[in-house]
Amino acid sequence: MTRHFNLFMVPALAVLAFVFAIPILLLFAVSFWSVKNFRLQPDFSFAAWQRFLTVYGDLTLYTLLVGLLVGLLCTALGFVFAYAARFKAGRFGDLLLVATLITLFGGYLVKIYAWKSILGADGLLNQALMWLGLTDEPLAFLIYSRGAVVVALVHFLLPFAILPIYASLRNVSEATIEAARDLGASGAQVITRIVIPQTLPGLFSAFAFCFLLAAGDYVTPMLLGGTSGSMLGQFVLLEFSTNFNWPAGSALSFGLLFACLVLIAALAALGGRMMRRPAGAVS
Amino acid sequence: MTSATAPLLKLSGVSKSFGPVTAVAPLDLDVAAGDFCAILGPSGCGKSTLLRMIAGFIEPSAGKIAIAGQDVTRLGPEKRPTNMVFQSYGLFPHLTVAENVAFGLALQKRPRAEIAERTQEALRLVRLETFGERSIDRLSGGQQQRVALARALIMRPKVLLLDEPLAALDLKLRHQMQEELRRIHQEIGGTFIFVTHDQSEAFALANLVAVMNEGKVEQIGSPDRIYLHPATLFVADFVGETTILAGERRKGRVRLKAGLEFDSKGADGPVRVVVRPERVEVRFGGIPAVVTDAVFFGSSLKVSLKLPSGEMLILRSSDANAGEHFRPGANVNVGWDAKDQQVIDAP
Ligand SMILES: Nc1ncnc2c1ncn2[C@@H]1O[C@H](COP(=O)(O)OP(=O)(O)OP(=O)(O)O)[C@@H](O)[C@H]1O
Ligand SMILES: [Mg+2]
Numbered sequence: 205m206t207r208h209f210n211l212f213m214v215p216a217l218a219v220l221a222f223v224f225a226i227p228i229l230l231l232f233a234v235s236f237w238s239v240k241n242f243r244l245q246p247d248f249s250f251a252a253w254q255r256f257l258t259v260y261g262d263l264t265l266y267t268l269l270v271g272l273l274v275g276l277l278c279t280a281l282g283f284v285f286a287y288a289a290r291f292k293a294g295r296f297g298d299l300l301l302v303a304t305l306i307t308l309f310g311g312y313l314v315k316i317y318a319w320k321s322i323l324g325a326d327g328l329l330n331q332a333l334m335w336l337g338l339t340d341e342p343l344a345f346l347i348y349s350r351g352a353v354v355v356a357l358v359h360f361l362l363p364f365a366i367l368p369i370y371a372s373l374r375n376v377s378e379a380t381i382e383a384a385r386d387l388g389a390s391g392a393q394v395i396t397r398i399v400i401p402q403t404l405p406g407l408f409s410a411f412a413f414c415f416l417l418a419a420g421d422y423v424t425p426m427l428l429g430g431t432s433g434s435m436l437g438q439f440v441l442l443e444f445s446t447n448f449n450w451p452a453g454s455a456l457s458f459g460l461l462f463a464c465l466v467l468i469a470a471l472a473a474l475g476g477r478m479m480r481r482p483a484g485a486v487s
Numbered sequence: 488m489t490s491a492t493a494p495l496l497k498l499s500g501v502s503k504s505f506g507p508v509t510a511v512a513p514l515d516l517d518v519a520a521g522d523f524c525a526i527l528g529p530s531g532c533g534k535s536t537l538l539r540m541i542a543g544f545i546e547p548s549a550g551k552i553a554i555a556g557q558d559v560t561r562l563g564p565e566k567r568p569t570n571m572v573f574q575s576y577g578l579f580p581h582l583t584v585a586e587n588v589a590f591g592l593a594l595q596k597r598p599r600a601e602i603a604e605r606t607q608e609a610l611r612l613v614r615l616e617t618f619g620e621r622s623i624d625r626l627s628g629g630q631q632q633r634v635a636l637a638r639a640l641i642m643r644p645k646v647l648l649l650d651e652p653l654a655a656l657d658l659k660l661r662h663q664m665q666e667e668l669r670r671i672h673q674e675i676g677g678t679f680i681f682v683t684h685d686q687s688e689a690f691a692l693a694n695l696v697a698v699m700n701e702g703k704v705e706q707i708g709s710p711d712r713i714y715l716h717p718a719t720l721f722v723a724d725f726v727g728e729t730t731i732l733a734g735e736r737r738k739g740r741v742r743l744k745a746g747l748e749f750d751s752k753g754a755d756g757p758v759r760v761v762v763r764p765e766r767v768e769v770r771f772g773g774i775p776a777v778v779t780d781a782v783f784f785g786s787s788l789k790v791s792l793k794l795p796s797g798e799m800l801i802l803r804s805s806d807a808n809a810g811e812h813f814r815p816g817a818n819v820n821v822g823w824d825a826k827d828q829q830v831i832d833a834p
Pocket of ligand 1 (some may be wrong): 529
């Protein structure tokens, strides 16, 4: 049985290796190569990694922070939305979900340009503020800022958070909620002790997804971030294309990847601990 | 079961409508401390709605609910001195057995030692002492049922509510759990209200039975009263085996189509007479009847008789030699004492 299974796996594994693992390993090897006269040559040098740590260290931290913030905001907002759809909307719950799916089709750039037209110098928000007399001239810091990047990313990634959270909320039976209330739990205690512990896997995948997508993004900061809101992804692009420094580009992208994985693993370990000893538990 | 002291639970004029649907018509119910009360009725008659109003999950459309003299009509379930065992149990899958049982006390921030001690006590009461560290999904249905019971009992509720607690169990386990419930009720001396559509379960456990039909309470009383003196045709028919005979009352005298005549006060008009099978006996000078069928059940013999009116009468006899009298086709004369029959005005 297992032998048959293994035989079946061979082609799939081969495809995976060619399409996925080998290019990635090659790219990783490139981060130890060097560039002489605009020519890439095999080497074993840590120059690219050194460049990553010294030149891009702060930017990596900032990028991770943005990812963390966007991930947390999306998870929190996604939970609120999914919770309302699951428990408050009655039979409209599934309809609300279809609506979030539809916004996914809206496209990525469309959303960014929508925010441009809202936050821009002659955008909706500035016009509204001036019309209300709260400000005399357009506020320049609304667009091309860190805030604009975070807002646009949260808006874009929110559906990716809602879907896994809603899926795990559907498995929370109403009887457990009623039982908790019956045993004296307040509305807040029901959420923290009954709903969230049962939803942890969904919350975690929502966070991981949004965090990874946000930390790796380069289009949103390019179009909305200005100079202050730059993120590491833009510089990966820069190193690969403009600078033709493939080793640096590779080191940057793998550095970011490793940092993200470490962060996710740490959170997973924390979540695992919480699963085993949830709030409200008594030894 | 009327007691001299004020009832522990008092429902006055409680009703509930969902839009145009009346789930529970206005009803009064008094339950004394220590009572084991059954709410009995067919599916969809409003039993769960009534129980959930007592628990606080559903706000009544009208009426008042008082527990131990305190009006709780507008209080939520977390503020009522009641606890509930849900039909689907509603156990917390992310907690162990002991953590499930301790949940309510942990919310009250009781001292650790007290929680541990009372958890152990509650688990002992349902005979699950050694299961504390198990996770919920590694329990059988009957064990989950016991955890749900322990989780409610540990709160020492003034009134314990059970919504079809045994419906999901197989027959053998159900009988076993009925025994357990009786034992626990005696051991802690609490007040239990449970919902069931199984008449034998209601009679086996309760000392007070409320029979419901289509949102209305048809009769409230002790099991034997409900069995022998059903107040309505529905109760007579729903509760146990029964024979219902048609007749007519004229000036205080009832004439049955089957031929019997007796005095009975009440308005003129059609009536029905309800007789329980084990109260019917062979009687000299009784109604002539023909045996159509006789089935031996081990402890008793069930005989179907055809009356002159064409109506069927059921007789149950525990006489060991009864089989000889009741061969199909035999002619017998049958009757019963007037005190064992119930006359009900026909609708
Ligand atoms: N939330 C609700 N909205 C509308 N109608 C309801 C609601 N809850 C119950 N009903 C209706 O009220 C009536 C009584 O329901 P209830 O659940 O109390 O019945 P039940 O006696 O417990 O039945 P069962 O034995 O099948 O559990 C039913 O006709 C049901 O359709
Ligand atoms: Mg029900």
